[in-house]
Amino acid sequence: MGKGILLIVSGPSGCGKGTVLKHVLAKGGYRYSVSATTRPPREGEVHGVHYFFVDKSLFEEYLKDGKILEYTVYCDNYYGTPREFVEACLEDGMNVVLEIETEGAANVKRLMPHALSVFIAPPSMELLEARLRGRGTEDEETIQKRLRRAREEMLLAPTYDITIVNEEGAPDKAAELIAAAVESKKNA
Numbered sequence: 001m002g003k004g005i006l007l008i009v010s011g012p013s014g015c016g017k018g019t020v021l022k023h024v025l026a027k028g029g030y031r032y033s034v035s036a037t038t039r040p041p042r043e044g045e046v047h048g049v050h051y052f053f054v055d056k057s058l059f060e061e062y063l064k065d066g067k068i069l070e071y072t073v074y075c076d077n078y079y080g081t082p083r084e085f086v087e088a089c090l091e092d093g094m095n096v097v098l099e100i101e102t103e104g105a106a107n108v109k110r111l112m113p114h115a116l117s118v119f120i121a122p123p124s125m126e127l128l129e130a131r132l133r134g135r136g137t138e139d140e141e142t143i144q145k146r147l148r149r150a151r152e153e154m155l156l157a158p159t160y161d162i163t164i165v166n167e168e169g170a171p172d173k174a175a176e177l178i179a180a181a182v183e184s185k186k187n188a
């Protein structure tokens with residue numbers, strides 16, 4: 001079977017990429033790579049579904065054992081992609097979704113140049129801030145940290161293969177555009 005496409009998706013915290021990706025995954029033929037992180041779970045997040053929530057020493061053991069394909073430190077916590085799952089799925093011909101931040105995205109693109117990198121942008125920074133606050137899951141200091149980081153990340157959008165604006169109320173449209181780009185990459 002042909003190899004799957006590695007789909008790298010980044011976008012600032014609060015841009016709605018989770019919802020967009022739900023629509024992409026619903027299309028079938030995609031697997032979501034569950035990352036490991038040392039950040040504490042948010043309400044409703046499930047170990048093994050949203051993240052593998054691990055402590056710092058276990059994460060560092062994974063790193064030492066080569067079990068992490070790429071990783072970063074984001075707002076004081078480790079986040080990393082488990083290697084084995086990604087490699088096995090691609091080999092099976094599945095497309096694999098990596099929802100990762102900009103530094104990790106650049107590292108993966110260097111390692112795997114055939115990957116498709118997509119940046120999801122919010123319609124505006126004002127809307128991003130409103131979404132981040134509306135989520136009500138972070139304290140003010142964390143919101144400020146994430147907004148600072150978001151501004152830096154937006155500057156990197158041009159380094160991705162494509163940028164898609166997640167228009168308010170239309171995550172399905174953004175998902176359509178992403179799936180179309182994956183298909184054209186597959187047939188290239």
Ligand code: 5GP
Nearest residue numbers: 013035071072074079080081099100101104
């Ligand atoms: P959050 O705490 O909001 O779930 O994630 C914070 C940021 O870390 C997001 O931009 C998310 O895409 C990124 N992220 C999640 N998992 C990984 C990973 O395995 N590697 C990298 N480099 N970034 C990740």
